[in-house]
Amino acid sequence: MTVLVLFIVALVVLMVASMWTIFTKAGQPGWAAIIPIYNMVVLLKIVGKPVWWILLFLIPFVNYVFIIWTYNMxxxxxxxxxxxxxxxxxLGVVFFPMLAFGDAKYLGPYGDQAAFQAAQQPHFDFDAPKPA
Structure with missing residues (x-):
């Protein structure tokens, strides 16, 4: 039983260290990885999504779609x-440490800063002159 507990504690420490490093690579405070709910706020900030997405993480079955989408981003x-x-x-226990401690560099939300900025621009303008 002691071996199992030590194994689980080691996995938790590895995952916290990985998230801490990922947050630091993205220019966010690493300590945010250990604060419940706030770590999701910071993760959403890293991937360029609004904070209200946390509500979507609370809806059963819908949460799977948005968590997978967040991991993709x-x-x-x-x-x-x-x-x-x-x-x-x-295999998050393998791939999160690879992302954290490997040579991956944070490129900005979606990995393409120009595409991210274009996606953030409004697609309409109420004050624009009407075409003749």
Missing amino acids: LSKSFGKSEGYTVGLIL
């Missing part, structure tokens, strides 16, 4: 592909 933000997203979902 996290992997894109570090220049990784959808294959890496699958790794984060299915």
Whole structure:
């Protein structure tokens, strides 16, 4: 029983250290990884999504879609592909430390700062002159 407890504690420490390092790489405070709810706020900030998405994480079955989507945006933000997203979902205990302690660099939300800025621009303007 002691061995099992030590193994679980070691996994928790590894995952907290990984998230701490990922947050630090993205220019956010690393200590945010250990604060419940706030760590999701910081994660959403890293991937460029609004804070109200936390409410979507609380809805049963809907939360799976948005957590997977958030992990996909996290992997894109570090220049990784959808294959890496699958790794984060299915083998997070391996892929989160690889993202944290590997050579991945934070590239901004979605991994493409220009595309992110374009997506943040409004698609309409009420004050624009009407075409003749």
